[in-house]
Amino acid sequence: MNTIRSIAVILVFAGLFVSPMTGQSGPQKLLAENAALRYWSAFAQMQDSAMMSHQIPGLDDPSVKELFNKNQAALNTMYRGTLLPDCNWGIDYQLGTNAPVEYVRKALLLGNLNALYVMYLEAHGDTQGAVRALVAGLRFSHDVANGGTLFATLVADHLLMDHVPLIPNIVHAGVSPAQRLALQEALAQLGPAGLDWQGAVKRELGLYRGTDHGLSAQGLAALEQITPLFVRAMSDPSVLPQLQRMIANAPLDLRNLMPNPQRVVEAEQSLENHLAEARSLLQ
Amino acid sequence: MPMHDDDDQFEIYLRQFRPREPEPLPLVMRARHVRRALALGAWAAAIVLTAALLATKTRWTAGLSHYSANTAPQTRDFHPLTIRAADQLLAHAPSLKAAMDELALDSEQKALPKSQSAFSLLNKEDVNP
Numbered sequence: 001m002n003t004i005r006s007i008a009v010i011l012v013f014a015g016l017f018v019s020p021m022t023g024q025s026g027p028q029k030l031l032a033e034n035a036a037l038r039y040w041s042a043f044a045q046m047q048d049s050a051m052m053s054h055q056i057p058g059l060d061d062p063s064v065k066e067l068f069n070k071n072q073a074a075l076n077t078m079y080r081g082t083l084l085p086d087c088n089w090g091i092d093y094q095l096g097t098n099a100p101v102e103y104v105r106k107a108l109l110l111g112n113l114n115a116l117y118v119m120y121l122e123a124h125g126d127t128q129g130a131v132r133a134l135v136a137g138l139r140f141s142h143d144v145a146n147g148g149t150l151f152a153t154l155v156a157d158h159l160l161m162d163h164v165p166l167i168p169n170i171v172h173a174g175v176s177p178a179q180r181l182a183l184q185e186a187l188a189q190l191g192p193a194g195l196d197w198q199g200a201v202k203r204e205l206g207l208y209r210g211t212d213h214g215l216s217a218q219g220l221a222a223l224e225q226i227t228p229l230f231v232r233a234m235s236d237p238s239v240l241p242q243l244q245r246m247i248a249n250a251p252l253d254l255r256n257l258m259p260n261p262q263r264v265v266e267a268e269q270s271l272e273n274h275l276a277e278a279r280s281l282l283q
Numbered sequence: 284m285p286m287h288d289d290d291d292q293f294e295i296y297l298r299q300f301r302p303r304e305p306e307p308l309p310l311v312m313r314a315r316h317v318r319r320a321l322a323l324g325a326w327a328a329a330i331v332l333t334a335a336l337l338a339t340k341t342r343w344t345a346g347l348s349h350y351s352a353n354t355a356p357q358t359r360d361f362h363p364l365t366i367r368a369a370d371q372l373l374a375h376a377p378s379l380k381a382a383m384d385e386l387a388l389d390s391e392q393k394a395l396p397k398s399q400s401a402f403s404l405l406n407k408e409d410v411n412p
Contacts, residue, residue: 097367105364108387151369158383207366257370263379 035143036089036103038081043106045074046113059120068117075117078110079136087143089152093203096210104152107144111137111159118166122173130170131179135186137163145195149207150259153200157267160194164271167278184282187275194271197234197264205230208257219254226250230261237265 047070057063068075081087092099114137121130141159145152167183175183205227208215215223229243243261250258362368364386376382 091366097365097370099366100363101366101369102363104369105386108383112387149366149369151366151373154373154379155383155386158379204370212367256374259370259373267379 033084033086035081035084035087036146038077038084039087039107039110039140039143040103042074042077042081042110043103045071045077046106046110047071047074059116059123064116064120067113068120071113074110075114075133078114078140079132082136082139082143087146089147091147091149093207096212097207098212101148101152104144104148104155107140108155108159111141111144112162114140115159115162115166118163118170122166122170127170127173127175127179130166131175131182134163134166134170135182138186138190142190142195145200148200148203150200150204150264153195153197154264154267156195157271160190160271161274164274164278168281171281180282184279187279187282190275192272192275193268194275195268197268198231201231201234201264202227204259208254213257214253215257216251216253219251222246222250222254226254226258233261233265234268237269240265 048067089101089103091101114133118130118133118137121127121133138160141156141163143156144159145156148156167187171180171183205223207213208223209220226243226246229239229246233239233243240261247255247258247261369386372382372385373379376385
């Protein structure tokens with residue numbers, strides 16, 4: 001009996017000591033592979049991001065070079081994050097519209113800084129660096145929309161539209177086969193539409209059902225009819241006039257909340273067109 | 284008998300005995316000392332703390348005035364972005380681009396000139412071949 005007890009104690013202690021050394025598993029592993037956490041680290045490393053929203057004299061100005069130098073660590077951390085397979089921002093939808101999404105603002109700043117950095121590298125003949133920053137920027141922009149509402153998707157769209165048009169410049173300046181392939185793969189990973197617009201619309205309109213919006217019964221009833229049509233408009237813009245009529249006839253409380261579907265569809269189509277152009281150029 | 288005399292004398296001697304008032308137990312004495320030491324320590328700590336607070340307040344006030352002098356535009360209230368705030372921004376901005384600009388500016392200094400921001404530079408740059 002004592003022997004069995006001793007063996008059990010030894011096994012328990014061995015388990016305690018060995019398990020942390022055998023590598024991460026389960027939820028810990030998932031956390032370690034969550035790109036969003038790396039991106040948050042990058043946001044924390046950002047310096048002088050105020051410069052992004054005020055005077056920048058030009059790409060050759062020493063202050064711009066200093067801005068890139070100061071943010072090199074942040075950009076590198078972001079690049080490492082883009083190599084991870086998953087990105088979950090962990091939005092607390094239980095808080096309804098009070099859920100914090102500050103990461104969207106930070107991502108906009110970091111993404112814009114990266115697009116500027118791609119231009120800077122390309123202008124200074126560092127094609128390899130420009131391709132690397134561009135590939136990472138495309139992935140990062142795409143990740144910004146993950147699991148978020150329509151607003152996060154529109155910010156991701158804005159960032160992609162900052163990065164995708166830079167591809168022709170770099171390609172025409174001359175890229176190696178490996179660099180071309182890297183760009184092709186980066187675009188392929190985005191998918192045909194670039195972003196999950198339908199999912200974003202569903203999450204956005206789903207929030208309007210919450211009590212914190214205080215929609216009237218008529219507003220809620222109208223929302224039930226509008227939601228499927230809005231989602232459909234993301235893949236079939238021909239339903240847009242019908243959708244707009246429904247929104248125009250909806251109760252005022254719902255109308256005040258509803259995003260303009262025309263704008264959203266236009267943003268989606270513009271991104272899709274730019275992606276198609278860039279893909280054909282890289283063929 | 285001499286023995287009796289001795290007994291009497293011894294008895295007289297014993298009668299002279301008067302018990303002395305006992306001294307406090309060592310434990311009680313230690314407790315009293317500890318209480319006294321604690322009281323002294325508390326007073327000393329209070330004095331040191333007051334002095335430190337006065338010194339810190341002076342330095343802090345000086346630091347704040349320095350901060351506000353140099354970063355006046357950043358002293359406005361900053362509210363982390365929520366889904367509600369983002370939706371309102373989207374609903375009231377004249378365009379999506381305006382909403383993005385507003386979002387970026389909101390965390391920074393609105394007071395600063397925006398004649399040529401990084402965003403405007405990105406827009407101006409001829410990225411097409």
